[in-house]
Amino acid sequence: MAEASLLPSLPWLAAPLRRALETQTAHALLLHGPGGVGQFELALLLAQGWLCESTTVPLGDRPCGVCASCRLVLVRSHPDMLVLVPEALREALGWTTGDTEDGGEEKAAGKKKPSKEIRVEEIRAVIALALNTSARGRGKAFVIHPAERMNDVASNAFLKTLEEPAGDARFLLCSAAPDALAPTIRSRCQAIALGLPPAQVASDWLRAQGVVAPEVLLAGCGGQPQDALALARLGVDAAAWRALPRRVGDADAAALRGWPLPVVVDALQKLCHDAACVAAAAEPRYFPAASLPTDADPAALVRWANALRRFARDADHPWNADLSVESMVEQGREALQTPRSARRDGGVDSLHSRR
Ligand SMILES: [Zn+2]
Structure with a gap:
């Protein structure tokens, strides 16, 4: 070439x-x-x-x-x-x-x-x-x-x-x-x-663009290297991405401060997706498995996913972006952090398989 x-x-x-x-x-x-x-x-x-x-x-x-x-x-x-x-x-x-x-x-x-x-x-x-x-x-x-x-x-x-x-x-x-x-x-x-490039080729390319620990952002973007580079250029680094599940679990909306709204929605949807995978004993796709909670509440995850979908529709013109993000993160906290033992009303939840 x-x-x-x-x-x-x-x-x-x-x-x-x-x-x-x-x-x-x-x-x-x-x-x-x-x-x-x-x-x-x-x-x-x-x-x-x-x-x-x-x-x-x-x-x-x-x-x-x-x-x-x-x-x-x-x-x-x-x-x-x-x-x-x-x-x-x-x-x-x-x-x-x-x-x-x-x-x-x-x-x-x-x-x-x-x-x-x-x-x-x-x-x-x-x-x-x-x-x-x-x-x-x-x-x-x-x-x-x-x-x-x-x-x-x-x-x-x-x-x-x-x-x-x-x-x-x-x-x-x-x-x-x-x-x-x-x-x-x-x-x-x-x-x-035109499919995804091999992960190694994509990681090497990202590293050459100055992205540190590129495999983390690459996974975060489903293997799409240009999206990973765009994320890095927004100031989202591997550490911030890895810390996101924990920080959302702590209802810490500051974790997302400065991110454009569509990126926030996308990141939270991926987190919700991955938490649901882990809750179903499947492999997560976008976040390292070790960064995800093992006892997320499946019903709350469904509610969160629905809320995120509605939020995504309006992400281009939110009436109050900060408030919306805080509310999405608060719902995320409920989904990620509700202790299973606290919800054991009738023992239905104990059927859930754990990793
Ligand atoms: Zn020529």
Whole structure:
């Protein structure tokens, strides 16, 4: 793989990139799999690889990173490449383009909340460019990420282009939720699954980014290395993650102070999930087994899980975030710390299997 790519390189993408460059000829690919493993990065590399003009680098080793086309891609001004990402995601993806032309109108229109959707105006730009002649003669490449964020109107408009593709346009759709895509869109794409990287590769990569004890956060993120890095960059380290079950068990809401609300909800849902696993004598997934209580109250865990689900729905616009977090943590304490002996009304609970 070339040194030069648009975003920091992810070592586990080398093999899938080579495979896709060497074997994929479809005009539309759907890159799918769990989030946080680099679908967007793979799509960008593939697009760059398709447009690469190297005369010496073999197809499977592209993009070369140095030819005229690669250089244009790297400064994000290749005339035959277009990348669509909802405004609200651009910063997190490292895809802030300076908004020279496309975002100008909106800025002038006032301080609107950044859109989470891919809108029909953006899809129209794709359709128009797809119909143009390729400026550099190597076709055109389009990246749409995440594809399920196309709203219905955008999705319908795009479908026509997918159905009757202009000869040299190729599309890369990324999705961690392909079921949320219109079936008509899905069925016109060749699917490529991008799975979790091997834990060792992911840990080594995280360590190289300065993450200490990366396996803890990696497990906390279900093996998704980009999510683990994002967590580390929010200031959540391995020690804080390991301590979370105990601190929630102590109703210590300060453990979550400064974490963005969606991260709080996610962490508490994972804790609830793992406590339920341990209570059922199963292996936890996100937290070290030793950090979890062995005598959580299953009924209280169910109540907590339901409350967390309701909370998750409103996590984007809570009326009082601090109060909500405190209430979630208090319910967590009830679930994690209710001593079994104190609830033995009729002895029903003694049927519960302990580790
Ligand atoms: Zn090149």
